[in-house]
Amino acid sequence: MSALTITDLWKTYKNGFTALKGIDLTVKQGDFFALLGPNGAGKSTTIGIISGLVRKTKGEVSIFDHTIDSAPEWARAKVGLVPQEFNFNQFEPVLKVVMNQAGYYGVPRRLARERATFYLKTLGLWDKRDQETRSLSGGMKRRLMVARALAHEPDLLILDEPTAGVDIELRRSMWAFLKNLNAQGKTIILTTHYLEEAESLCPYVAIIDRGVIVENTTMKQLLSQL
Numbered sequence: 001m002s003a004l005t006i007t008d009l010w011k012t013y014k015n016g017f018t019a020l021k022g023i024d025l026t027v028k029q030g031d032f033f034a035l036l037g038p039n040g041a042g043k044s045t046t047i048g049i050i051s052g053l054v055r056k057t058k059g060e061v062s063i064f065d066h067t068i069d070s071a072p073e074w075a076r077a078k079v080g081l082v083p084q085e086f087n088f089n090q091f092e093p094v095l096k097v098v099m100n101q102a103g104y105y106g107v108p109r110r111l112a113r114e115r116a117t118f119y120l121k122t123l124g125l126w127d128k129r130d131q132e133t134r135s136l137s138g139g140m141k142r143r144l145m146v147a148r149a150l151a152h153e154p155d156l157l158i159l160d161e162p163t164a165g166v167d168i169e170l171r172r173s174m175w176a177f178l179k180n181l182n183a184q185g186k187t188i189i190l191t192t193h194y195l196e197e198a199e200s201l202c203p204y205v206a207i208i209d210r211g212v213i214v215e216n217t218t219m220k221q222l223l224s225q226l
């Protein structure tokens with residue numbers, strides 16, 4: 001089954017700028033896929049559309065074989081998004097952030113608590129569960145974003161530049177965490193402008209540049225061309 005199929009996707013913003021010029025992409029269930037490209041290439045725009053945050057101008061996006069137009073709520077529930085920018089309430093305690101996200105998707109409270117506990121422990125944030133998010137370091141905030149994105153057990157996890165601005169130690173532990181999650185069956189897509197990140201994680205890769213997919217191949221193939 002395909003986790004994501006994008007067909008001839010276009011995006012023109014209100015100011016007239018066309019950020020996506022007819023992109024096609026397929027990500028199979030269970031893949032670990034990198035969308036690689038320089039700043040401004042259209043990576044965030046693409047994942048914004050997939051997660052239902054940005055309106056597309058033209059084209060089709062399907063998540064687990066349902067188009068987002070025909071089943072927008074269903075599609076949104078299948079996707080967990082880790083955006084680039086921290087966007088939680090700074091006065092909310094850590095555990096509550098994750099619980100509320102699960103609650104938003106209708107996960108029963110007891111199950112939500114179990115999942116929140118599991119992910120906060122796995123990501124090394126359990127000790128911080130009662131602290132307000134504003135007291136966390138940048139790296140902890142990043143890990144909290146990941147825990148929150150997983151709270152409703154999405155089948156597809158999408159991360160926008162997950163290790164931008166984090167130190168080498170956190171980068172390595174984030175990579176290990178994501179590898180493990182993928183090994184357990186979660187489909188993962190990440191954007192990065194950083195080849196080493198894609199190389200160490202992702203067997204499949206597409207390169208986007210100025211709104212156009214210029215490569216769509218295996219990492220092995222890509223590296224052999226360099």
Ligand code: ADP
Nearest residue numbers: 011012013014015016017044053054055056057
């Ligand atoms: P849409 O065409 O999808 O409705 P908009 O053009 O209304 O999107 O822009 C959405 C938001 O993005 C606005 O709040 C706008 O200020 C912001 N924005 C505008 N230009 C940029 C840019 N170059 N990069 C990132 N965000 C931008």
Ligand code: ADP
Nearest residue numbers: 013015017019038039040041042043044045046
């Ligand atoms: P990336 O994630 O690869 O850095 P983006 O998808 O954020 O790229 O942006 C692609 C292009 O679209 C950039 O030139 C950016 O300035 C522009 N852009 C992004 N958001 C908006 C917006 N809301 N309005 C106008 N232009 C935007």
